[in-house]
Amino acid sequence: MNEAEVAAGLASTPMYRYAQQVGDQLFVAGQVPLNSCGELVTPDDAAAQATQCLRNLELLLSVHGFSITDIRQLLVYVVGDRIQLESAWAAVAAWFAEDVPPATLLGVACLGYEGQLVEIDARVIKA
Numbered sequence: 001m002n003e004a005e006v007a008a009g010l011a012s013t014p015m016y017r018y019a020q021q022v023g024d025q026l027f028v029a030g031q032v033p034l035n036s037c038g039e040l041v042t043p044d045d046a047a048a049q050a051t052q053c054l055r056n057l058e059l060l061l062s063v064h065g066f067s068i069t070d071i072r073q074l075l076v077y078v079v080g081d082r083i084q085l086e087s088a089w090a091a092v093a094a095w096f097a098e099d100v101p102p103a104t105l106l107g108v109a110c111l112g113y114e115g116q117l118v119e120i121d122a123r124v125i126k127a
Contacts, residue, residue: 005063009036026125051091076103078118081107084107
């Protein structure tokens with residue numbers, strides 16, 4: 001199901017589909033801060049986790065022939081207090097060189113992996 005993504009360096013994810021392309025749109029599952037070995041990066045660092053999510057998102061987009069400039073909307077989920085949200089947001093803003101697509105930053109109670117602080121979802125449409 002995710003052979004191309006795994007071959008490109010994303011973590012193997014049984015029973016989880018990274019993305020599906022329909023026409024000029026790519027429907028993307030929330031990207032999590034796992035490295036290529038499937039290990040959670042820096043459990044206590046929201047900025048580092050946001051950066052890893054964005055690396056994974058950019059790699060996923062390239063596998064499907066899209067680029068970061070095709071992102072039309074971001075949804076950033078962050079576990080923790082306002083400091084964690086601000087830290088994750090600073091990493092997102094830096095990644096996009098302060099030109100972030102329309103985005104929503106949400107504080108949440110928990111995410112799927114133990115120690116996971118950030119997950120990033122995107123709406124992607126090829127220009």
